[in-house]
Amino acid sequence: MERSMDPGMQAAVKIAREQGVQTVWDRYEIQQPQCGFGLTGLCCRHCLQGPCRIDPFGEGPKLGTCGANGDTMVARGLARAIAAGTASHSGHGKHLAHTLWKWVHGEAPDYHIEDEGKLRTLATQLGVSTEGKSVKQLAGEVADLALEEFSERHHPSLWLQTFSTKGRQEVFNNLGVMLQGIDSAVAEVMHRTTYGVDHDPLNIILGGIKCALGDYVGMHIATDLSDVMFGTPSVTPTRANLGALKKDAVNIAVHGHNPVLSDMVAQTAKEMDAEAKAAGAPEGTNVVGVCCTGNEVMMRHGIPLVANAVGQELALVTGVIDAIVVDYQCIMPSLADIAESYHTKLITTMSIAKTPGAVHVQFDEGTAKESARQIIRLGIEAFKHRDPTKINIPQIETSGLAGFSVEAIVGALGLVDKEDPLKPLIDNIVNGNIQGVCLFAGCNSVQVTQDLNFMTMAKDLAKENVLLLATGCGAACFAREGVLTPDATSDYAGDGLKAVLTAIGNAAGLDAPLPPVLHMGSCVDNIRAADIATAIANKLGVDTDKLPVVASAPEEITEKAVSIGSWAVALGLPTHIGIVPPVMGGPEVVKILTETAKAAIGGYFIVEPDPHKAAAALLEAIKERRKGLGI
Ligand code: BF8
Numbered sequence: 252m253e254r255s256m257d258p259g260m261q262a263a264v265k266i267a268r269e270q271g272v273q274t275v276w277d278r279y280e281i282q283q284p285q286c287g288f289g290l291t292g293l294c295c296r297h298c299l300q301g302p303c304r305i306d307p308f309g310e311g312p313k314l315g316t317c318g319a320n321g322d323t324m325v326a327r328g329l330a331r332a333i334a335a336g337t338a339s340h341s342g343h344g345k346h347l348a349h350t351l352w353k354w355v356h357g358e359a360p361d362y363h364i365e366d367e368g369k370l371r372t373l374a375t376q377l378g379v380s381t382e383g384k385s386v387k388q389l390a391g392e393v394a395d396l397a398l399e400e401f402s403e404r405h406h407p408s409l410w411l412q413t414f415s416t417k418g419r420q421e422v423f424n425n426l427g428v429m430l431q432g433i434d435s436a437v438a439e440v441m442h443r444t445t446y447g448v449d450h451d452p453l454n455i456i457l458g459g460i461k462c463a464l465g466d467y468v469g470m471h472i473a474t475d476l477s478d479v480m481f482g483t484p485s486v487t488p489t490r491a492n493l494g495a496l497k498k499d500a501v502n503i504a505v506h507g508h509n510p511v512l513s514d515m516v517a518q519t520a521k522e523m524d525a526e527a528k529a530a531g532a533p534e535g536t537n538v539v540g541v542c543c544t545g546n547e548v549m550m551r552h553g554i555p556l557v558a559n560a561v562g563q564e565l566a567l568v569t570g571v572i573d574a575i576v577v578d579y580q581c582i583m584p585s586l587a588d589i590a591e592s593y594h595t596k597l598i599t600t601m602s603i604a605k606t607p608g609a610v611h612v613q614f615d616e617g618t619a620k621e622s623a624r625q626i627i628r629l630g631i632e633a634f635k636h637r638d639p640t641k642i643n644i645p646q647i648e649t650s651g652l653a654g655f656s657v658e659a660i661v662g663a664l665g666l667v668d669k670e671d672p673l674k675p676l677i678d679n680i681v682n683g684n685i686q687g688v689c690l691f692a693g694c695n696s697v698q699v700t701q702d703l704n705f706m707t708m709a710k711d712l713a714k715e716n717v718l719l720l721a722t723g724c725g726a727a728c729f730a731r732e733g734v735l736t737p738d739a740t741s742d743y744a745g746d747g748l749k750a751v752l753t754a755i756g757n758a759a760g761l762d763a764p765l766p767p768v769l770h771m772g773s774c775v776d777n778i779r780a781a782d783i784a785t786a787i788a789n790k791l792g793v794d795t796d797k798l799p800v801v802a803s804a805p806e807e808i809t810e811k812a813v814s815i816g817s818w819a820v821a822l823g824l825p826t827h828i829g830i831v832p833p834v835m836g837g838p839e840v841v842k843i844l845t846e847t848a849k850a851a852i853g854g855y856f857i858v859e860p861d862p863h864k865a866a867a868a869l870l871e872a873i874k875e876r877r878k879g880l881g882i
């Protein structure tokens with residue numbers, strides 16, 4: 252199996268081989284064959300009498316030592332994955348809320364409010380009166396409200412009530428899964444899945460759904476507050492792939508998730524060009540992005556994204572990354588070993604995320620600028636120790652457009668209909684020019700050729716006039732593969748979709764169509780797509796589970812992808828996953844996720860590894876929804 256279909260990544264895989272660098276693909280091969288119990292979700296380690304394993308086919312045990320059956324084990328494993336995903340996304344959101352709070356209270360002076368308009372809109376949406384209040388006052392109230400979302404209250408989550416349809420809230424109440432607090436939902440999952448508590452697979456999954464709503468709220472807080480502090484993205488030309496690295500500059504890669512770190516590093520690096528030049532780098536500093544934080548700085552500043560998560564190691568084998576600075580999530584511990592073989596400094600920054608072999612520079616919001624300077628200085632120093640014999644930059648680079656926030660999309664649509672911006676989109680969905688909308692989310696996995704599932708499905712769906720949105724590593728895939736361009740619309744979109752994208756592109760003064768895939772940002776920005784669906788549903792007077800809107804994570808890997816998929820289902824979306832998760836050992840769980848959910852909540856999972864079949868299944872779901880709406 253080819254490791255990647257991206258020529259830049261293919262070239263880097265070759266360099267890694269030549270230089271004897273072991274990568275994620277090599278280690279995955281060494282792991283084969285993987286344990287069948289783990290793959291089917293039939294291994295339990297929730298107490299010290301384990302591990303207990305269930306044999307789904309043969310004459311082996313059918314129950315764990317405590318009597319747990321396969322469905323219980325699988326449901327518990329799934330719920331815990333959702334809890335881990337929720338803890339991660341909402342931890343990121345909480346970090347932003349703390350930073351905003353600290354800024355308000357004078358403890359994070361290097362930050363500021365970049366988008367006051369968004370702050371005022373957000374405050375109003377949350378029911379905070381803005382009249383006569385200063386930016387600081389409002390920011391303080393919003394930060395307090397955000398932090399309150401984490402603990403358990405005797406009323407439903409304010410964010411969830413604000414950013415979902417009334418219909419969804421009724422469903423959540425009826426199913427007993429209405430979110431009261433994010434942290435308490437995570438804790439509740441941990442409680443109910445520990446030894447001897449919840450054994451009913453359906454009940455456990457409902458607990459998982461409640462927790463996934465906490466994921467949704469945590470991500471919403473992350474995106475909202477990032478926009479307030481760092482700016483709401485607008486459509487931005489950008490570049491992607493390893494060719495964006497510069498031989499004659501100090502290359503600083505930002506990797507991880509939170510703009511609290513990456514945005515500050517990007518701002519500060521610009522101010523340190525002279526220092527880099529004095530160290531012998533004629534082009535000064537060059538900040539590049541990796542992974543989701545790469546998407547964050549890409550859509551706000553046009554900073555090029557050189558690799559997504561699965562390709563993070565390959566960025567280092569170019570021999571020109573002088574520092575790779577990370578915060579948390581999706582950072583491979585292997586980076587330390589690889590950095591060691593080059594001159595590269597791996598710099599960890601968060602007290603909760605350290606890696607043996609890395610240099611740790613504690614990044615406190617109170618001294619953010621100074622920490623950023625220290626980090627960049629380490630990169631400048633490392634630059635002087637580059638090994639010229641190891642420099643090898645694959646000259647592959649694409650260009651494209653990123654930054655399609657809800658505000659940017661509504662802004663573009665507003666150029667077509669000023670009074671009623673959503674109308675052109677809805678009209679074109681009704682008349683069939685746009686058959687539906689598909690959100691591509693989630694990771695690249697070593698289990699499939701990198702990008703293959705994304706690209707195959709995107710082409711199949713665009714041809715059928717499905718508008719495509721993308722986030723996270725999916726968005727990065729489309730950036731690297733060069734499909735965030737007007738040309739890609741000419742190449743791949745069906746006639747109806749092409750006509751709509753051309754009309755909007757022309758109205759926006761692009762003189763060309765919008766791309767067939769709209770880059771909406773990082774993984775937490777999946778909520779931007781959900782907000783568009785909610786706005787369309789509210790305008791049409793139907794619930795989100797009636798819309799021809801679907802989601803897909805065709806190459807998912809992380810627990811965070813599991814929690815996102817779960818809230819997408821909870822919001823009523825048919826949600827495809829391309830990698831079979833460890834649930835197959837629980838036939839009742841599989842039925843709940845793929846069938847029962849549809850009747851109970853509207854959304855459901857579609858598990859399909861074949862990308863053509865997956866696109867066909869999503870198209871089918873879109874058609875069924877259109878039929879339901881009578882369009
Ligand atoms: O949050 S898509 S590999 S980078 S989990 Fe990770 Fe998956 Fe990439 Fe961002 Ni999202």
Ligand code: SF4
Nearest residue numbers: 295298301303315317
């Ligand atoms: Fe085994 Fe039950 Fe303990 Fe799991 S919780 S390890 S199935 S005894």
